[in-house]
Amino acid sequence: MTDQNANVMAKLKTATADLHTEAENRPMQRALAKGTLPREQYVAYLGQLFLLHRTLEEVTDAATSSHRAFATVVRDYQRRTPELRADLAEHGVDAEAVTPQPATEAAMNEVRRRAGEDPVSILGLTYVLEGSNNGSKYIARNLMKSYQLTPGKPGLSYFDPYGDEQMPRWLAFKADMDAVGFDEAEQETIIDAAKAMFRMIADISDEVDQPVATA
Ligand code: HEM
Known part of the structure; x- marks a missing residue:
């Protein structure tokens, strides 16, 4: 493995920095961060994220034997559907009954398409x-x-899933990704998928920001 192959995480951070800024400046994300987002939009966002994470978990499970990177990087604790189910239930919503809004539907299709084309892209999405x-x-x-609500407890567990383990687990993810030694082409695929995921979440955020339809 060359030095070039060992720094995919540094490249990911640099290549997606602008998209991070864009995503975090979407009106809905700003309101979320300030704590001013109406609760019903917070819950609607959790529902859409549930569908996105469930799709990502499905393609990840189907891809585990496709590349040695999955054994190195993927951990059970990275699954967010358990927290999302619990948070939604706490707010009176059955996760299984949530239906995708158009941006979420498009994102689910995009995740499946990229995973089908090249499973290694799943790690950029992750x-x-x-x-x-x-x-x-x-x-x-x-x-x-x-x-x-209490961070880490039902209702607000998705936004703080790891508690005191946040930093150790993030450092482990970074070390594991770098340890795989992805070649140039794989790194490009991963970075391209990460960019797409930033855009998908930004689009989902915009849609949740729309006034809630009334019957
Ligand atoms: C208002 C919303 C947001 C705020 C305030 C925020 C803030 C932060 C902060 C403080 C970090 C740690 C930076 C560091 O230690 O270098 C971070 C990292 C990160 N955030 Fe956000 N974020 C927001 C939204 C988002 C969204 C919507 C996404 C995904 C679409 C996202 C994806 C990431 C990623 C991937 C990293 C890791 C970057 C890296 O070190 O490679 N963030 N964010």
């Missing part, structure tokens, strides 16, 4: 969601005040 836990932990503190 990077964005796993990395987002870094900022979410801070967001959870504001949500806690607004919604009177």
Whole structure:
């Protein structure tokens, strides 16, 4: 493995920095971070994220033997559907009954398409969601005040899934990704998938920001 092959995480961070700024500046994300997002939109967002994470888990499970990287990087604790189910239930929503909005439907199809084309892209998609836990932990503190919930407990577990393990698990993810030694072409596929995931979440955020339809 050359030095070039060992720094996919540094490349991912640099290549997606602008998209991170764009995503975190979407009105809905800003309101979320400030703790001013109405609770019903917070719950709607959790529902859409549930569908996205469930799709990612499905393609990940189907791809585990396709590349040695999956054994190195993927861990059971990276699954977010358990927290999302519990949070939704706490807010009176059955996760299984949630239906995708158009941006989520498009994102689910995009995840399946990329995974089918090249399973290694799944790790770029995972990077964005796993990395987002870094900022979410801070967001959870504001949500806690607004919604009177406890980070890590049902209702607000998705935004702080790891508690004190956040930093060790993020460092482990980074070390494991770098240890795989992805070649140039694989790195490009992973970075391209990560960029797509940032855009998908930004689009999902915009849609959740729309006024809630009334019957
Ligand atoms: C208002 C919303 C957000 C805030 C305040 C925020 C804040 C942060 C912070 C403070 C970090 C840690 C930076 C560091 O230690 O270098 C971080 C990392 C990260 N965030 Fe966000 N974030 C937000 C939204 C998002 C969204 C919506 C996504 C995904 C679409 C996301 C994905 C990531 C990723 C992938 C990383 C890891 C970057 C790396 O080190 O490679 N963030 N964020």
